[in-house]
Amino acid sequence: MTSTSIPAAPAVPTVPAAPAVPRRGALRPLGQTEVRITGGFWARRQRVNGRATLAHIESRLESEGWLPNFDLASTGTLPAGRRGREFSDSEVYKYLEALAWEIGRTSDGVLEARFRAIVARVAAAQEPDGYLNTMFGRPGQEPRWANLEWGHELYCLGHLFQAAVARERTRPGADDGLLAVARRAADLVCDVFGPDGIASICGHAEIEVGLAELARLTGDERYLAQARLFIERHGAATLAEHEWGRSYYQDDVPVREADVLRGHAVRANYLSAAAVDVAVESGDDELLDALRRQWERTIARRTYITGGQGSHHQDEAFGDDWELPADRAYSETCAGIGSIMFASRLLLADGDPRYADLVERTLYNVVATSPSAEGTAFYYANTLHERVPGVPADPEATSPRAAGALRAPWFEVSCCPPNVARTFASLDAYVATADDDGVQVQQYARAEVRTTLPDGREVAFDVETNYPEDGLVRVTVRSAGEWTLGLRVPSWAVGAALRARSADGVEEREVAPGLAEVRRRFAEGDVVELDLPVAPRVSVPDPRIDAVRGCVAIERGPEVLALESVDLAPAGLDDVEGVAVDLSSPPVERDGRVWVRVAVAPSGAHAWPYGGAPDAASPATAEVPLVAYHEWAERGPSTMRVFIPVA
Amino acid sequence: MTSTSIPAAPAVPTVPAAPAVPRRGALRPLGQTEVRITGGFWARRQRVNGRATLAHIESRLESEGWLPNFDLASTGTLPAGRRGREFSDSEVYKYLEALAWEIGRTSDGVLEARFRAIVARVAAAQEPDGYLNTMFGRPGQEPRWANLEWGHELYCLGHLFQAAVARERTRPGADDGLLAVARRAADLVCDVFGPDGIASICGHAEIEVGLAELARLTGDERYLAQARLFIERHGAATLAEHEWGRSYYQDDVPVREADVLRGHAVRANYLSAAAVDVAVESGDDELLDALRRQWERTIARRTYITGGQGSHHQDEAFGDDWELPADRAYSETCAGIGSIMFASRLLLADGDPRYADLVERTLYNVVATSPSAEGTAFYYANTLHERVPGVPADPEATSPRAAGALRAPWFEVSCCPPNVARTFASLDAYVATADDDGVQVQQYARAEVRTTLPDGREVAFDVETNYPEDGLVRVTVRSAGEWTLGLRVPSWAVGAALRARSADGVEEREVAPGLAEVRRRFAEGDVVELDLPVAPRVSVPDPRIDAVRGCVAIERGPEVLALESVDLAPAGLDDVEGVAVDLSSPPVERDGRVWVRVAVAPSGAHAWPYGGAPDAASPATAEVPLVAYHEWAERGPSTMRVFIPVA
8 A cells, every 4th residue: 555656754853753842841752753553452543543534534524515615715616615613624634634644654655645635625725825714704704813712713723733743744845735835824823913913812722732833843933932922812801701701712811820721621721732832842931830730730620530521511611620520521532632632741841650641541541432443433522421322323424512322423513533533643652752861651552662862872672562451561672772761650550560681680679650760781682571450440539529429430450441231231230220339349350351249229219319218128239340431332322330339 | 659540459350360270170279369478488588579679670671671672673773772682572571470470469559650661662562463572573683483493482472471361360451451462472373383384383482381371361262272283293303403402492202202301491391381281271181191200200300309400501401310410400490480380280280289399399499599688689500519609790790691609680591580580479379279179278388368169168267387497387267167278298297297276176186298188167266287397307319319429418398408618617617528417416406507517528639539549537527507508608609518428
């Protein structure tokens, strides 16, 4: 499938092929050309993404009219025939970004051709002055920039910039025109919204993170200044008041004065990620400190056990501290991706492996949950408790954005599918980081890692693991040299063991959660093994999370587990309702699954459910298996719960 | 304040002055001219309503432009200058209804003048063919009936009809023109939406209940047939598909096939109330049975302990069975009022006092909660758990519909204030019912009851009580005669005692929840006393209500109690967070308040809130008072919870 017409990826790039490449900070990311995931859990996800999801998305972008909108723009027939919401252009850009990473990963010639064809259609729709949006600015359309609250014009361009960055980092100098399109649009944005321009912001943050990365890519500091300007304008109440408050678009409090993420969870995370970029690039430690504090409180009080964020359906927003309902969890897939963007930038800035812990948790339990095994249906919202089995969707149907107990093939607001696609396609760039003295493995997957440290030392090693099925991670060094290998020990991995094998023998020690480091003069063939205890564990929520009082969750390694009704049939049950977990016998592993003993309360019928005394009937008990949360609802309609009442 | 120009209310009306007067059924309501609340809890509420709330509403209807819209219509200047949402006309009609009841109750001449002035402005806006709406149908406006999903045109007319009914029942033959306006509009609706007309419905049910009552008032069976037609069309999917499903406007399943209330909670209740009306009037027992079943399941699985209904902010809708979050409870005031409309119609149809139990619960804990003590600020949504103290609203401000931890003076969607006003003003009509052999007291208040049974027997008695402060209800018979006195014993009043005192001595017996009856030849001065045990009780929620697992509520008589942060200061606490109730010492009454012993957990700070083990630190304990839920947030910003974790 590889076409010779594709420019080859550079063997040793000057800039890592990664979505965010800061010019300062504790760590630098290793990009696609330095890390290759070669097997296991994430390789399977990447394969499905590349083979099925991308084609599914492109087919829908065509059939929904979102790609043809660009043709209508270039042929001058708009506004007639335009289809889709205000932000539909952005789905095309996120798809382009996904294609760029996938081409970088696989050098697939068919994808390359598709990429170039779409870029040509997008480029043809750009106005001479750089403006690019199919919904605004033409006779019969709303004027440009007239509806900053809802128009999403700048939001769409932010995604265009990220796509151009992905392309240029994976295929530097590719002669496809996307970077030029992005720069023309970015120059216009700087002209229109610069210090003397419209002193406002986009209702949906995204332009900021796009501009910051475009600045890093091109070295054009004007883009960075513009990103900073947009960030500083948040909280100045330049957008209209809103039924849900200006916190909805983070226009309530200046970023550097806020103490927690709030409002629309995707917007909040995209903005925070961009603010880290700007803080890092400009050495603004006050801003960076504010973001660290906001992250801490958001993680401590406003995040689901899955890493999911957003408690409200109404405004797709964070709730108050401790407001984390399981059954109306919104936990939008895109908010999870935004949270990964935010946390991974803090990881690069600070080097604290806790940020990578959250990235891992969110990848396994939010991002991996969204797409079906086949890669052609998705969760937009990721509830933690489903009481009513879903009805299978027509594969041709388009669903409202967040409805449904089953994955849906497409949404009227279809931000999540291409967001998942670009994340999976760029996943190699999240595996490892480097500093001046070595490399840190942040995410565990079978992988090859090859890089060069700033002083020219070559680092090469392979990672072998069946993680998360088991917890053994084996690093085999492939070139001799003295450097430091860092291995992240997740916060749950209490009692992890590190073994370094070399010609001199075996050194073994227990390593605490955090970063376990081995600094030595490695010989080719040296092996370092990390043994992470992935036995099932019982996680008790903070009692201030009222919605899950009296419940526990069962986790295993990085995976949150769930009780799903389809697993209860052998116990004679058809629903998770009334099922409680009996913790007097701990969860056990058998036949590749985790089993718990449950007590099944007889389901009483009360005319009024606020009675005087609890039901005293003694429950039946049974042993039932749990399922990885990211695999739930793959076996047909079911009910499900992550947090299980304690018997 | 009484003006001699007001037609006096008839001494013995042919039709009770009540909002719903069925022509068949187990019970008939006693109207305003038969029952007068003379003191106590509800008399205080009625007084504030009549003195402060009505004037507040009228002032806002003027200043928001919703009343002036009618002037713009009659002077032909619309659409220019129109203000307010699609349904703003309805607030004027609900206010007229409230005025009609208040005039019926008090014969207040100032209110009478205001009533007539507004009716004149409304009448002047009616089109020659009977159409009446300030938002549709003129050049430059959307055409009539073109937007049945959102237009609310029929909804507004339903409220107009209810206002006309209230007026005609309280001042039969009043020469103000309102009934004629209503009839002209109703005739047009029957022409346009009749069997050969537009075969669809209004997105917000209300026209049905208005038409049914107009039929009862006027005897015009065409209105009843039209109400039936609208009800039968629900579930035929004549309205457009909706992001939240057609259940949002009860257009998903035919009313007679549904098994539970679902979708928008106000719409669902208004529709159900109307469906009872139609079923009763036309002897449609199948439909009535369906509605009874739906009520049973809705009460058993989808209703808050306050009687509140509606679990979602997003679509103001019922959730799934058992989905009853305390902290995101929507429990819209208007849904509570709709539920009272539904339940009180079932009470009249069947005579089952359980329906009156729900009416009482909802009156005390939803409707009485909405307005402030001063009657000039309101809750739109009635949460059962508030974690973040509110910010006092500017008394001149208009709030979004459902935001805020404090009552707000007015809302952009301001359905609740006039809905509360009409309910309080008509409350006398909910106190007692009659059948062929006697009178049943359904709601307890100091009151005078005077009526005539169908065979001409006079029934007269007074009710004296301090209920709900104490549980003693004393009925003193004021005219001799043989009849049956029924006294509702609420379902929580286990161990109630009934004492009948006469010249022959005292008979005392324990009476079970339900209807306690005393049939005898009463002499003037005979006394029947009901002793309801109002001592505080601990109510344990069904374990299937996940959101409040491990919690209890404390109730006292008909009142749900709450823990409010302003009561915790003496115990050194400023928040309800971390406070648990210690049930080893039961709640006690002292100094007119209910006190509970609480355990206060030290508030730990966790970086990640899903840890391995619960906090074992031993909590401090204290005794704190509870507040009636309907009185919370009357002492400034606070946090609050109805369901308290059990220590």
